Amino acid sequence: MATRTVAQRREQQRREYDAFMATCPARKLLDRISDKWVSLVLTALTGGPQRYSDLSRRIAGVSQKMLTQTLRTMERDGLLTRTVTAAVPVRVDYRLTALGESLLPLMAAIKAWAETHIEAVERAQAAYDEASAQ
Amino acid sequence: MATRTVAQRREQQRREYDAFMATCPARKLLDRISDKWVSLVLTALTGGPQRYSDLSRRIAGVSQKMLTQTLRTMERDGLLTRTVTAAVPVRVDYRLTALGESLLPLMAAIKAWAETHIEAVERAQAAYDEASAQ
DNA sequence: CGGCATCCTGTGCGATACTG
DNA sequence: CAGTATCGCACAGGATGCCG
Numbered sequence: 050m051a052t053r054t055v056a057q058r059r060e061q062q063r064r065e066y067d068a069f070m071a072t073c074p075a076r077k078l079l080d081r082i083s084d085k086w087v088s089l090v091l092t093a094l095t096g097g098p099q100r101y102s103d104l105s106r107r108i109a110g111v112s113q114k115m116l117t118q119t120l121r122t123m124e125r126d127g128l129l130t131r132t133v134t135a136a137v138p139v140r141v142d143y144r145l146t147a148l149g150e151s152l153l154p155l156m157a158a159i160k161a162w163a164e165t166h167i168e169a170v171e172r173a174q175a176a177y178d179e180a181s182a183q
Numbered sequence: 184m185a186t187r188t189v190a191q192r193r194e195q196q197r198r199e200y201d202a203f204m205a206t207c208p209a210r211k212l213l214d215r216i217s218d219k220w221v222s223l224v225l226t227a228l229t230g231g232p233q234r235y236s237d238l239s240r241r242i243a244g245v246s247q248k249m250l251t252q253t254l255r256t257m258e259r260d261g262l263l264t265r266t267v268t269a270a271v272p273v274r275v276d277y278r279l280t281a282l283g284e285s286l287l288p289l290m291a292a293i294k295a296w297a298e299t300h301i302e303a304v305e306r307a308q309a310a311y312d313e314a315s316a317q
Numbered sequence: 318c319g320g321c322a323t324c325c326t327g328t329g330c331g332a333t334a335c336t337g
Numbered sequence: 338c339a340g341t342a343t344c345g346c347a348c349a350g351g352a353t354g355c356c357g
Contacts, residue, residue: 066244075290076222078297078304083217088210101339110200112331117340127307138338139337148303155296156209162289163212169282170212173261235319246351251320272318273357 081126082152086111086119091149091156094129098144128152215260216286220245220253225283225290228263232278262286 070076081087086108093099093107105116120143123129128149134140204210215221220242227233227241239250254277257263262283268274 062243069243074297074301075294078301079217079222079293083213088213105339109203110197113340114332115330118330125308125311126304127311128304133339136338139340141339148300148307151300152296155292158289158292159213160209162286163208166282166285167208167212170260170262173282174259177259177261239319247320248352249350252350267319270318273320275319 081122082155084119084122086115087123088156090116090119090123090143091128091145091152094143094145094149095153098132098142101141101143104143123149215256216289218253218256220249221257222290224250224253224257224277225262225279225286228277228279228283229287232266232276235275235277238277257283 082091089108089111090104093104099107101116101120104120105111105113108116111119120129120131124131124143126148127146129143129145132142132144134142216225223242223245224238227238233241235250235254238254239245239247242250245253254263254265258265258277260282261280264278264280266276266278268276
C-alpha cells in the first residue's frame with residue numbers, strides 16, 4: 050500500500066493549492082483583471098458610461114456572449130454599474146464605479162511596464178527561437 | 184447575397200481584434216503575467232535561484248507539465264535563465280534575470296491593490312448574490 | 318533528477334437561434 | 338436593443354509512461 054502515497058501526495062498538494070488560491074487576494078485579483086476582456090471593457094468605459102451596443106462596437110472581436118459574461122462578472126465584483134432605462138427599445142448603460150476606476154492606475158502601470166520592456170522581451174524571444182532552431 | 188455581411192462583419196472584427204492583440208504590448212504582457220503560474224514562479228524565485236524540484240515542491244498543486252511549460256515560456260521571454268549542471272544526477276537551476284526582477288514591483292502593486300480593495304469586491308459580490316437570489 | 322511524448326477529459330468559448 | 342438558451346468543438350491541462 051506504500052505506492053498509493055504518490056497519488057495521495059498529488060491530491061494533498063492540490064488541496065493545499067486550492068486553499069491557497071481561495072485565500073490569496075492577489076491571485077484572485079489577477080484571475081479577474083487578466084481576463085481576456087476585462088481590461089478592454091475597463092479602457093472602453095474610462096471616458097464615461099457606454100451603452101451595451103456601443104461597447105460591442107468599440108471592443109472589436111468580442112462575441113456577445115463574452116461581452117455579457119464579462120459585464121456581469123464585473124458588475125458582481127462591484128467594478129461597474131448596470132443601469133436599465135425602461136423604454137422602447139430598452140436602453141442599458143454601463144458605468145465604472147469608484148472601485149472600478151481605482152483599477153485604472155494599475156492598468157496604466159502595467160501598460161507602462163509593457164511599453165518600456167516589450168522590446169527586451171521580443172529580443173529575448175527572437176534570440177531564444179534562433180538558438181533552438183539550430 | 185446581402186445577408187453574408189453578417190458573417191463577414193464578424194470575420195472583419197475578429198481580424199481587427201487579432202491585429203490589435205498583435206500590436207498592443209500591454210495586452211501581450213497581461214496575457215503573459217496573468218498566466219496561472221507565472222506569478223507564482225516569479226514569487227518563488229524572488230529569494231534567489233531554485234532547482235526544478237524545489238520549485239515543484241514550493242508551488243503546491245502545479246503539475247510537472249505546467250511547471251515545465253511555464254518555465255520554458257518565461258525563459259523564452261527573457262524573464263529567467265535556465266542553467267544545466269552536467270552531473271549525475273543532472274542539476275538544473277532557474278534564476279530571475281534583471282528583466283524578470285523588474286516585474287516584481289508590478290506584482291507588488293497588484294498585490295497592494297488586491298489587499299486594499301479585496302474586501303470591497305467581496306462585499307459587492309455578497310450584495311449582488313443576495314439581490315439576485317430573491 | 319529533470320524532463321518529453323502521448324493519451325484523454327473538462328470546459329471555455331464561438332456560432333446560432335429565440336425572447337421581452 | 339439587450340440580452341438568454343442551446344449546441345458543438347477546439348484546446349488547455351492532468352495523468353501516465355518512458356528517457357538521457
